[in-house]
Amino acid sequence: MKANVYVTLKKGVLDPQGKAVMGALNSISFKEVKDLRIGKFMEIELDADSRDEAERRVEEMCRKLLANPVIEDFKVEIKG
């Protein structure tokens, strides 16, 4: 089974990297960009008997290691 994991900064947590990239877009004529946040994307391949089990396990991985709950949120998508 495959899982996609998105780890993003919580609202209110400053993202200087996102700000810098947004500034770059604005300066090369993409003036319509009002906000940009950078996060992490992970592709995981795992053994699981069901989609539910896979989701439960990957969410556990996020809570334990893949995301830091102080500053990050996560979203899990099970593929296939």
Place this chain on the structure above:
Amino acid sequence: MKFAILVFPGSNCDHDCYHVVKHLMGQDAEYVWHKSTSLEGFDCVILPGGFSYGDYLRTGSIARFSPVMAEVERFAGKGGLVLGICNGFQILCEAGILPGVLMRNEGLKFICKGVTVRVENNGTPFTSSYSAGRVLSMPIAHADGNYFADDDTLKALEDNGQIVFRYSTPDGRITPGANPNGSLGNIAGIVNRRGNVLGMMPHPERACEEELGGTDGRGIFESLIKALGR
């Protein structure tokens, strides 16, 4: 006194800490590999700076699962003195032994330079050799030293006197200009609620000899030895 100096894959300030404890302070010191499952017989544990596990994912996030960290948690839980410097501070935060997190520097760059920090609390076992409000010169060397915590945590830190060092001007003013990395409240070092675990981004072990540019960091080690001798 016997100091444990933890060694993770990627630690690089372990030898500096060993040198200060053993040769300058004249104490027993031993390296403890991160796979170790015992801290028996040690009076103090130091988590040195470096780049454990290459800083992959988040700084300290993988090192916190090293077997020795369960022992560090137990050691700290019994009131043992634990000092985390730079990457050591990051690991202690990831492990939840200290609150908050060290994020990427606001300016996105690795910063290696001398800074000044003000002693906010000299009532800890790590800072009793300093006078309150004293300004210390120490180097920083990090890309992720931008301290962040939610509002409630920050308030608790302030209310309980857990903020031990703040980045300041050389004359002791806490200003945005004196903040090298964007840390909330210019925070450079904190203790846990009980006061027996200190995490700090500046490197006191690199400020212990005149030949290396200053001795303002010695007070941390002198305070520790004083506290342990009691």
